[in-house]
Amino acid sequence: MITETKLKPISVIIVEDFKLTRVGLRCALNANEDINVVAEAEDAVEGLKLIERHKPDVILMDLGLPGMNGIEAMVKCKEMNFNSKIIALTSHDRSEEVIASLTSGASAYCLKDIDPNKLADVVRDVNTGVCWIDPVVAQMTLNALPKIDNIGVLPDKSHSNGCVPLTEREFEVLKHLVSGKSNTEIAKELIVSVHTAKAHVCSILQKMCVNDRVQAAVKAVKEGMV
Amino acid sequence: MITETKLKPISVIIVEDFKLTRVGLRCALNANEDINVVAEAEDAVEGLKLIERHKPDVILMDLGLPGMNGIEAMVKCKEMNFNSKIIALTSHDRSEEVIASLTSGASAYCLKDIDPNKLADVVRDVNTGVCWIDPVVAQMTLNALPKIDNIGVLPDKSHSNGCVPLTEREFEVLKHLVSGKSNTEIAKELIVSVHTAKAHVCSILQKMCVNDRVQAAVKAVKEGMV
DNA sequence: ATGTCCATTAGACAAGTGGGTAATATTATT
DNA sequence: AATAATATTACCCACTTGTCTAATGGACAT
Numbered sequence: 001m002i003t004e005t006k007l008k009p010i011s012v013i014i015v016e017d018f019k020l021t022r023v024g025l026r027c028a029l030n031a032n033e034d035i036n037v038v039a040e041a042e043d044a045v046e047g048l049k050l051i052e053r054h055k056p057d058v059i060l061m062d063l064g065l066p067g068m069n070g071i072e073a074m075v076k077c078k079e080m081n082f083n084s085k086i087i088a089l090t091s092h093d094r095s096e097e098v099i100a101s102l103t104s105g106a107s108a109y110c111l112k113d114i115d116p117n118k119l120a121d122v123v124r125d126v127n128t129g130v131c132w133i134d135p136v137v138a139q140m141t142l143n144a145l146p147k148i149d150n151i152g153v154l155p156d157k158s159h160s161n162g163c164v165p166l167t168e169r170e171f172e173v174l175k176h177l178v179s180g181k182s183n184t185e186i187a188k189e190l191i192v193s194v195h196t197a198k199a200h201v202c203s204i205l206q207k208m209c210v211n212d213r214v215q216a217a218v219k220a221v222k223e224g225m226v
Numbered sequence: 227m228i229t230e231t232k233l234k235p236i237s238v239i240i241v242e243d244f245k246l247t248r249v250g251l252r253c254a255l256n257a258n259e260d261i262n263v264v265a266e267a268e269d270a271v272e273g274l275k276l277i278e279r280h281k282p283d284v285i286l287m288d289l290g291l292p293g294m295n296g297i298e299a300m301v302k303c304k305e306m307n308f309n310s311k312i313i314a315l316t317s318h319d320r321s322e323e324v325i326a327s328l329t330s331g332a333s334a335y336c337l338k339d340i341d342p343n344k345l346a347d348v349v350r351d352v353n354t355g356v357c358w359i360d361p362v363v364a365q366m367t368l369n370a371l372p373k374i375d376n377i378g379v380l381p382d383k384s385h386s387n388g389c390v391p392l393t394e395r396e397f398e399v400l401k402h403l404v405s406g407k408s409n410t411e412i413a414k415e416l417i418v419s420v421h422t423a424k425a426h427v428c429s430i431l432q433k434m435c436v437n438d439r440v441q442a443a444v445k446a447v448k449e450g451m452v
Numbered sequence: 453a454t455g456t457c458c459a460t461t462a463g464a465c466a467a468g469t470g471g472g473t474a475a476t477a478t479t480a481t482t
Numbered sequence: 483a484a485t486a487a488t489a490t491t492a493c494c495c496a497c498t499t500g501t502c503t504a505a506t507g508g509a510c511a512t
Contacts, residue, residue, distance in 0.1 A: 141357060
């Protein structure tokens with residue numbers, strides 16, 4: 001059963017300047033038991049405040065906002081470092097806007113004429129980490145990806161990163177490592193001895209199959225495990 | 227759920243070498259009234275023949291096929307120019323594999339441990355043109371998108387590297403640094419002494435306003451200067 | 453020619469790093 | 483109750499890193 005029945009509902013914040021659209025979104029989403037719109041904002045500044053206060057699971061962000069636009073807002077939002085997923089919502093289908101959204105923190109890109117039920121599905125998907133892109137702009141987004149030599153990509157040697165998962169603690173250490181902290185600083189942060197920090201770093205390196213912390217940091221950033 | 231009322235079902239072809247997985251996929255999908263698995267293949271060559279014959283709406287393509295691999299198969303498939311949507315299916319989460327799939331014609335990337343009901347949803351989504359990417363690899367895919375910060379869409383990030391520009395040589399060193407090389411290795415690569423390499427690294431750190439090479443590497447990756 | 457910037461080299465030094473090995477406590481799992 | 487995994491600490495050792503001062507030659511501009 002994937003029905004999220006008795007779990008706590010997905011909390012959502014809507015940032016959208018048109019009142020009518022805002023009401024529409026709220027109604028469409030609140031019609032679902034597993035989704036709960038906890039707040040709404042009509043501009044980015046207000047939105048960011050609400051996001052900071054509520055730390056929602058999912059943020060519906062209109063791109064065409066007055067004042068600070070949606071993309072700037074998403075950047076600031078990501079800087080706050082909650083784990084909120086962002087759905088970019090717009091009526092345009094400009095290529096740069098799509099790419100800019102997705103590289104600025106959005107996990108999904110929806111056009112406003114999306115079916116309300118479908119939108120609820122997207123909210124659920126995005127909440128689990130899925131990347132979802134509207135049909136109208138999907139192809140152009142895929143075309144923007146850097147081309148890689150297709151042949152030889154599959155040595156099928158299953159290993160790379162996923163094989164040995166990091167423990168929670170190691171993951172915590174990794175985050176500090178990526179932010180450029182030394183072992184001593186990491187130790188201080190986690191309130192453990194330097195020896196412990198070193199031990200964690202050491203096993204992180206081995207599990208990630210890299211030789212030093214720089215490689216670990218780069219790999220972590222590139223693969224989005226931060 | 228969105229019940230696709232009495233329209234003709236979505237036709238699907240499965241290309242997968244493991245018989246058991248194949249059966250599992252077929253059962254999981256055929257359990258849905260609006261989805262109809264019309265054919266199955268256990269290798270790419272056979273798969274392409276079936277695809278040509280049936281012109282399915284959606285193709286489930288395993289990447290780790292014997293002989294011609296799934297990515298090659300997708301390229302050939304796209305060359306046939308039917309409008310079939312492709313879902314890449316694999317158990318790996320290697321970054322290059324994901325990108326290669328999506329640039330070779332796939333509209334979706336699923337790991338094999340996906341929930342069967344979810345897979346049916348993905349089939350429906352993809353059939354409408356959506357791009358859908360598994361949570362495990364979503365972030366790394368988004369990170370692979372080209373950064374576009376010179377367009378008016380994005381906030382003016384002059385702080386990034388604009389303060390003090392790196393020289394060509396330093397840039398060269400930075401690239402090696404990001405790839406995880408030690409000063410000794412960088413020196414060997416550039417055919418200079420270790421002292422030189424260290425000197426370059428030192429000025430890179432100062433120009434990038436960071437304290438150590440890890441921070442430099444992370445910043446370089448995040449801001450797309452590599 | 454003079455000054456400035458860059459690339460190169462060098463020696464020295466304090467601090468940090470990564471690899472060993474090994475021990476103990478806590479926590480799940482069986 | 484026994485086992486396994488994880489977190490924690492410690493010590494030692496070779497090596498790396500980042501900063502410092504200092505020197506040399508090339509390029510480019512005023």
